Amino acid sequence: MGFPKEMVVRSIKEIGHSDAEALLELLLTYKALGDDDDAVGNHSTSGCNPPIVEDNDDLDFENWNDDDDTGGRVSSSDDSGYEEFLREMSDKDEKINSLRDMGFSEDEANMAITICGMPLFDRHSFFMEKAPPYAIYFCLKFFLGVDADLSVLVDSISASQVTEVCHSRNLSDHQVTARCFDSFGGRKRARLIEESKKKRKRYGGGAQGKRPSLDGSDEESMPLPKPMVGFNLPGYRGPSMTRVLPELATGPPYFYYENVARAPKGVWAKITRFLFDIQPEFVDSLHLCAAARKRGYIHNLPTENRSPLLPLPPKTIFEAFPHYKKWWPSWDQRTHLNCLQTCMAPATVTERIQQKLSSSGNPPPQSVQKYVRHECSKWNLVWVGKDKAAPLEPHEMEYLLGFPKDHKRGVGKTQRYKSLGNSFQVDTVAYHLSVLRGMFPNGVRVLSLFTGIGGGEVALHKLGIHMRVVVSVEIGEANRQILRSWWDQTQTGTLIEIADVKSLKDDEIATYVRRFGGFDLVIGGSPCNNLAGSNRHHRDGLEGEHSSLFYDYFRILNSVKSAMANM
DNA sequence: CTCACTCGGATAGAAGTC
């Protein structure tokens, strides 16, 4: 009943882009073969992955929409032809040789086999939301040809749907990508529902784990650690942790991804699934400097032997700004500032505070204190005079964020606030990147996405790591000028500036990879606009207009990995 | 339940540019 493997692979190669339905059928066929391969697929590849929900806890097709955990599950296949085929495929070398005979490179064959051996990939939920998207991505890329880029994949898989969705919803490419992944879920799910009616086995209660919702919005929450110090921080020595990354997640290149920690529910779970199931490192920069900055970082860097930038930054408001102590009221007991944001308090806020305080006694009544404390916390105000609270100056924000003084001089004040609010906290990022210092004594080649004002570059510079090359992608012209200006003053390496991540396609990436011999680090934090709690209008999650650029980070990272694998 | 916190956005009007 099973297909000879040569037929499967050859058919896939022949079908190529021309027939999406047939291709999907073949992929599903291949997956069906893999579904029953317990021996191959059930090994664990990662010591850091979150607990994986077992099949028998999760597959409940008839009752998918409700919370009844006593539904059926798909039994393991009793088809001896499949098992025979899979036993045949169990030897990795043999598989590689077979694939090489068919014209695939060893890297391509290795990648495909690695993917096919991954536990999640091997599960019934392959094309569902819960399946790791990077596996789907690699798998499709492999079967469609290694040079196909994501947009081509999407087009060939569901061209009519893409067109329809784009026209009717005005969606961007990455949103379409996400939806196509979702659409696979639907199709595969329908197929599996049909199969499950034939092969069903009852199982008892006690199901564990969260179930992805059917509308594609995964509600899986990811609890933030307390204290939010990541895997470790200077002065916060937790239990020593060693992590084993999935094979596909390891470098080269190293990568470093950043975004707001307090994103809407399910966002970090989704980001994690795209980025190789690596557990995010949540850090509040409050533990390293005088201002809070709760951020999640997903990276494949070593976590041992980190070292902070010296001198350590001031850790309290008074250490950072001693002169404000003079006017600081005793009933304002803040020692740290809240997150430095892009918007500053309007003059009306500070005027109202001054007016309220001057018209009340000393100390002011509790109600006034409460109001003023609230406004000061909300707008990050500091006491600059008697009864006078004021927003931080841009150079003070630069200082707290670890940038050199007047890094952004010459730019409008509003723009400076905006860029700084969107930036890295340099000391925090530098602490994570410090492990690169000993690894690249001759310098690093960096692909910097969503560069902003160059927080990652400044961090590397302050660590004393020479940047041989930085290919920087940043949409803001003012930010590009700031980086260029800083680069010309401090650096000797090559800086290439690109405006739009969407314009950075596979061929150009491959050109840079060939030109520079690859990248050592792919670093970037994609836009948080649609994730941040401050956004009252369009907190749309990862599919939002700006935040969906995360998918471009994912796309470009994989493109770099692919190009480097083919070097 | 209350409370605290959040890499923001839309708009009108001012200011600058041609």
Add this chain to the structure above:
DNA sequence: GACTTCTATCCGAGTGAG
């Protein structure tokens, strides 16, 4: 004077902790 750019001033909800 038309147009663009900049600036000030408004605008709650989602989430989690207690």
